[in-house]
Amino acid sequence: MNIVLSLIVSGLAISALVVIPFAGVWAAPFYGVHIEWLFGIVIPYLAAITFFVGMIYRVVKWAKSPVPFRIPTTCSQQKSLPWIKYDYVDKLDNPSTRLGVWGRMILEVLFFRSLFRNTRLQYGEGQSIKYTSSKWLWIGAIGFHYTFLVVIIRHLRFFTEPMPFFVKIIENVDGFFQIFLPTAYQSGLLLGAAATFLLLRRVLIPQVRYVSLPADYFPLFLILTIAGTGILMRYVLKTDVVSIKELTMGLVSFSPKIPEGGISVVFYIHLFLVSALFAYFPFSKLVHMGGVFLSPTRNLENNNRAVRHINPWNPKVKIHTYEEYEDDFREKMIGAGLPVEKKVAPTENKE
Amino acid sequence: MYDGGKIITGIIIGLVLLAFPIWYTHGTAPPRPEVKLPVKEKQCVQPKAYMKTNHMQLLDLWRDSTVRAAKRIYISDDGRKYDMSLQNTCMSADCHAKKTEFCDQCHNYTGVVPYCWDCHIEPKEPKEKSEEKH
Ligand code: HEM
Numbered sequence: 001m002n003i004v005l006s007l008i009v010s011g012l013a014i015s016a017l018v019v020i021p022f023a024g025v026w027a028a029p030f031y032g033v034h035i036e037w038l039f040g041i042v043i044p045y046l047a048a049i050t051f052f053v054g055m056i057y058r059v060v061k062w063a064k065s066p067v068p069f070r071i072p073t074t075c076s077q078q079k080s081l082p083w084i085k086y087d088y089v090d091k092l093d094n095p096s097t098r099l100g101v102w103g104r105m106i107l108e109v110l111f112f113r114s115l116f117r118n119t120r121l122q123y124g125e126g127q128s129i130k131y132t133s134s135k136w137l138w139i140g141a142i143g144f145h146y147t148f149l150v151v152i153i154r155h156l157r158f159f160t161e162p163m164p165f166f167v168k169i170i171e172n173v174d175g176f177f178q179i180f181l182p183t184a185y186q187s188g189l190l191l192g193a194a195a196t197f198l199l200l201r202r203v204l205i206p207q208v209r210y211v212s213l214p215a216d217y218f219p220l221f222l223i224l225t226i227a228g229t230g231i232l233m234r235y236v237l238k239t240d241v242v243s244i245k246e247l248t249m250g251l252v253s254f255s256p257k258i259p260e261g262g263i264s265v266v267f268y269i270h271l272f273l274v275s276a277l278f279a280y281f282p283f284s285k286l287v288h289m290g291g292v293f294l295s296p297t298r299n300l301e302n303n304n305r306a307v308r309h310i311n312p313w314n315p316k317v318k319i320h321t322y323e324e325y326e327d328d329f330r331e332k333m334i335g336a337g338l339p340v341e342k343k344v345a346p347t348e349n350k351e
Numbered sequence: 352m353y354d355g356g357k358i359i360t361g362i363i364i365g366l367v368l369l370a371f372p373i374w375y376t377h378g379t380a381p382p383r384p385e386v387k388l389p390v391k392e393k394q395c396v397q398p399k400a401y402m403k404t405n406h407m408q409l410l411d412l413w414r415d416s417t418v419r420a421a422k423r424i425y426i427s428d429d430g431r432k433y434d435m436s437l438q439n440t441c442m443s444a445d446c447h448a449k450k451t452e453f454c455d456q457c458h459n460y461t462g463v464v465p466y467c468w469d470c471h472i473e474p475k476e477p478k479e480k481s482e483e484k485h
Contacts, residue, residue, distance in 0.1 A: 059362055063355070063358040160371075160375050161462075163462035252373050253378050
């Protein structure tokens with residue numbers, strides 16, 4: 001699909017996700033319809049169930065695919081003969097032990113190592129070409145994921161009472177500059193900036209644009225709109241946070257109730273978009289949150305040469321080894337002058 | 352399923368982490384906080400609904416206005432005049448004289464710890480309710 005169409009399709013989908021809660025919570029009461037419970041209780045629960053069931057389904061499905069062979073798409077020397085150099089770098093990049101695999105997985109999951117080693121082909125002087133390190137995607141991705149994590153951890157203040165100690169620590173670091181009231185959190189703003197950067201990267205770089213689909217734009221739009229409505233709600237439109245907490249605590253304690261007095265519609269829009277994100281999660285590329293742990297190129301030690309891996313879907317073949325063949329025909333072979341491995345005919349063995 | 356043990360361990364760890372708020376709360380939502388409103392004064396600086404959501408922005412305005420522009424008189428939308436002061440107006444004896452029964456009620460519930468009290472002095476309260484401090 002071309003870029004214009006992709007952007008229009010994803011944009012329309014997001015607009016629908018904003019308009020639905022707006023119509024349901026803001027407009028419907030004018031017609032005497034009160035369906036806050038749908039947007040505040042039913043949809044969030046359904047989204048959470050979809051998320052958990054979907055994630056388990058995906059992980060189990062992955063686990064059912066056999067990985068008969070260690071896939072050595074690594075960037076390093078594999079463990080070989082003693083005189084071939086096998087340094088600590090190789091032990092991490094091309095591990096032959098479980099410990100090395102843990103190292104590689106930790107670097108991958110926490111530091112996005114495979115993005116870090118991204119290179120870019122460039123023309124040097126004259127005819128020569130060279131590969132240079134390219135860290136932009138890595139920086140954008142690290143910024144995006146870590147600010148997202150911080151925002152989610154800070155949101156625990158709506159879902160726990162009393163708040164666990166680490167939330168306050170994170171809030172204090174995040175609000176370090178103590179500017180604005182309510183205190184501006186850097187992470188929320190940086191999340192928006194990083195997601196915008198990742199979106200611009202897709203739109204502006206021709207090669208990346210060419211491989212981008214609505215399935216790439218939609219999640220970015222969705223997260224940008226979630227961050228946007230959150231920021232709008234915290235710093236500009238303002239909502240009754242005490243009532244919001246009453247609703248969220250009702251949700252996590254399974255005694256949900258829409259607080260009296262109501263909550264402004266921007267909160268319901270934020271919540272509906274988040275529900276959409278959670279429900280969409282297991283069926284989209286976002287499922288890489290679980291998938292990264294099940295990447296066969298990352299989570300298996302490269303011991304193809306040291307250990308025999310048997311293909312689990314090998315059909316059961318009835319085999320007849322040469323030794324058995326010779327047992328069957330030894331006398332005839334000796335009689336015909338053919339070479340045999342065991343000289344003496346093992347007649348007594350056979351009976 | 353291959354590596355069933357590891358997969359199931361992984362799924363359980365994931366579920367336990369993601370369901371943190373549920374087992375942390377284990378089924379009982381804390382009650383909505385009760386705030387004690389002033390007895391003497393009947394009206395806040397601005398209407399209650401506005402104060403509920405925007406009080407920190409009003410305080411920010413007051414702070415900037417006094418500290419930066421040396422303007423200390425605030426005129427509310429319906430024409431009442433106030434001295435723009437956190438300690439002497441908001442927390443005055445006739446208004447929110449007890450921080451623990453008002454501000455802290457909401458703030459503890461929503462996990463907000465305004466840093467204002469690093470410098471500003473909170474009103475003195477009789478000892479009885481000292482366990483409310485945090
Ligand atoms: C993927 C999940 C979510 C993301 C990325 C997200 C993002 C944000 C952002 C960026 C803000 C701006 C303020 C800040 O930085 O904290 C915010 C505020 C807010 N979010 Fe979310 N949010 C998410 C989920 C939720 C959920 C599940 C709820 C409640 C059910 C919620 C309720 C709120 C509320 C009430 C505020 C305003 C906070 C305030 O006024 O202090 N959010 N959100």
